[in-house]
Amino acid sequence: MSWLFGLNRGSAPAGGGDAAPGTAGLSLPPAPGGGTGTVAGGGTGDRQPPKDKWSNFDPTGLERAAKAARELDASRHAKDALSLAQMQEQTLQLEQQTKLKEYEAAIEQLKNEQIRVQAEERRKTLSEETKQHQARAQYQDKLARQRYDEQMRQQQLANEENLRKQEESVQKQEAMRREREMELRHKNEMLRVEAEARARAKAERENADIIREQIRLKAAEHRQTVLESLKTAGMLFGEGFRAFVTDWDKVTATVAGLTLLAVGVYSAKNATAVAGRYIEARLGKPSLVRETSRITVLEALKHPIKVGKRLTSKAQDALEGVVLSPQLEARVRDIAIATRNTKKNKSLYRNILMYGPPGTGKTLFAKKLAVHSGMDYAIMTGGDVAPMGREGVTAMHKLFDWANTSRRGLLLFVDEADAFLRKRATEKISEDLRATLNAFLHRTxxxxxxxxxxxxxxxxxxxxxxxxxxxxxxVNFDLPQLEERERLVRMYFDRHVLKPATEGKQRLKLAQFDYGKKCSEIARLTEGMSGREISQLAVAWQAAAYASEDGVLTEAMIDARVADAVQQHKQKMEWLKTEGAEASKGTGRNPLLPFTKGTPV
Structure with a gap:
């Protein structure tokens, strides 16, 4: 029956009308030949297909369908089944209509959403176009301003050029006028001189006799005066010499006076030399000393305020402003404490050798050590000894004589000491330098x-x-590692860039970026560089800001200077390797060996 109900539902009218129980339509399955047939209660069949398509038609299917339809009509539940099928069909139609309306509503909502999105896109496009128009207008205005400024500058240059040409023209005219005036003045002067010469010659010709007589009288008078003066002087000198020779007391007094005068001159000469050497040893500065904190009389007279501040200054930390590795810092701090206590107890000082690459803080620590210990310092360079030649021995003795007169104690710092303290057995050292070295060894x-x-x-x-x-x-002063380089970069950045920028006393401003992160990055990039090179890098940052138009130091400018410094350092290292390779060919050793980490000297 369910199969039959399906057949009835499939053949029900679209309007949902009822069918007669005896005339219910029945949709048949396709025939074996591919055709379809419809059986209606009391109706007629469709048009017969051509014989060639229905030649294999089996009529038993129609018979079975007709039999099933008759059984369905004879059933007492036929009307109920038909009503139920119609209700199911109506329900399906309602569901289809509901789904169709929902689909239409979704399509409408999608259209509204699409319209809203299009409106939003159009609004954004208009906003972006407005921004582009504004940017284009600003850029055009900027270009117009620049063109106007350029035109004004060109006009100003043209005006200046015209003014300069006018001034040159005026100067040329003035020069030509002065030349004409000088020519006229010269001509007038020549005419005047010529006229005066003619007049003087005419007067001399007319008064020649009178002039010759006046000259003759003047010469005769002058000759008479000279002869009388000579006679008078001879008489006075002769009488005086005769009286002096005849009086023995005067002769004795004269001889004694001359003797005392000679003795006084000789004594004064020697006393002056001794006093000069004493003053030079006590108060003067030896010629070998380049820089000293010891106060001289001349310096006190020239800079009294500076000398007063130095006398009233307190002892400073020996490592203030000096960045070293923790191990080296602990060692040099022990040296500073020992030196300070040695000075307090007036004990014997120890001699120290500081070696390592240049720019690692040796000279700076020597100064800090002297100030921390309450001593004076004196800095000399080994390269100044060799040019002195034979005077080197005398200068060396004067240096140590001057050092021994210090009341506070003197720290004698010899920079580039290998320049004159080299091996005496080598042939490269001269006799004068060897004598100076012997004098140094004698005094130390x-x-x-x-x-x-x-x-x-x-x-x-x-x-x-x-x-x-x-x-x-x-003490080995090695190149700074990453931690020390970061401390150096931060210290010099604060000293040369951040502090001048915040104080506002200089034409220097600093752009906004992460200073701490940038210092750490620079410390990583400056591997192998010394403290002096990092200090020069900070000065380069300051110079870059001064060279800019607005005086603002940006992160890009810092990066550019760091890249240049790194490249220059690499070039220096290449030169050093080349020099070391050339030197190792003759000596059989690497001159960079003392600076190799972990290698003893």
């Missing part, structure tokens, strides 16, 4: 409580063995 043979010797060298292996015997402690 024993420890002193007057001065402390601090040597600094980049090549300590060239020292004479006697110099190594006089060194009590050696």
């Amino acid at each position: 043979g024993q420890h002193s409580n007057k001065f402390m010797l601090v040597l600094a060298s980049n090549q300590p292996e060239q020292f004479d063995w006697a110099i190594n015997d006089r060194i009590d402690e050696m």
Whole structure:
């Protein structure tokens, strides 16, 4: 029956009208030949297909369908089944209509959403076009302003050029006028001189006799006066000499006076030399000393305020402003404490050798050590000794005589000491330099409580063995590592850039960026660079800001200077390797060996 109900539902009218029980339509399945047939109660069949398509038609299917239809009509539930099928069909139609309306509503909502999106896109497009128009208008206005400024500048240059040409023209006219005036004045002067010469010649010709007589009378009078003066002087000198010779008391007094005068001159000469040497040793500065904190009379007279501040200054930390590795910092701090206590107890000072690459803080620490210990410092350079020649021995003795007169104690810092303290057995050292080295060894043979010797060298292996015997402690100042470089970068950035920018006393401003992150990045990039090179890099940042139009130091400018410094450092290292390779060919050793980490000297 369910199969039959399906057949009835499939053949129900679209309007949902009822069908007669005996005439219910029945849709048949396709025939084996591909055709369809419809059986209606009491109706007629469709048009017969051609014989060639229905030649294999089986009529038993129609019979079975007719039999099923008759059974369905004879059933007492036929009307109920038909009504139920119609209701189901109506329900399906209602569901289809509901789905169709929902689909139409979704399509309408989608259209509304599409319209809203299009409106939003159109609004954004209009906003973007407005921004573009504004930017284009601003840019055009900027270009117009620039063109106007350029036109004004060109006009100003043209006006200046015209003014300069006018001034040159006026100057040329003035010069031509002065030349004409000078020519006229010269002509007038020549005419005047010529007229005066003619007049003088005419007067001389007319008065020649009178002039010759006047000259003759003047010459005769002058001759008479000279002869009388000579006679009078001879008479006076003769009488005086006769009286002096005849009086023995006057002769004795004269001889004694001349003798005392000679003795006084000789004594004054020697006394002046002794006093000069004493003043030079006590108050003057030796010629070998380049820089000193010891106060001289001349310096006190020239800079009284500076000298007063130095006398009233307190002791400073020996490592203030000096950035070293933790191990080296602990070691040099012990040296500073020991030196300060040695000065307080008036004990014997120890001699120190500081070696390492240039720019690692050797000279700076020597100054800080002297100030921390309450001593005076004096800095000399080994390269100044060789040019002195024979005067080197005398200058060396004067240096140590001057050092021994210090009341506070003197820290004698010899920079580039290997320049004159090299091995005496080599043929490269001259006789004068060898004599100066012997004088230095003589004056430093024993420890002193007057001065402390601090040597600094980049090549300590060239020292004479006697110099190594006089060194009590050696300190290696190596290149700064990452942590030390970051501290150096931050310190010099604060000193040369951040502090001047915040104080506002200089034409320097700083753009907004992460300063701490930038300092850490620079510290990583500056591997192998010394403290002096990092300081020069900070000065380069300051110079870049000064060279800019607005005085603002940007992050890009800092990066550019860092890249240049790194490239220059690499170039220096290449030169150093080339020089080391050339030197190693003759010596059989690497001159960079003392600076290799972990290699003893």
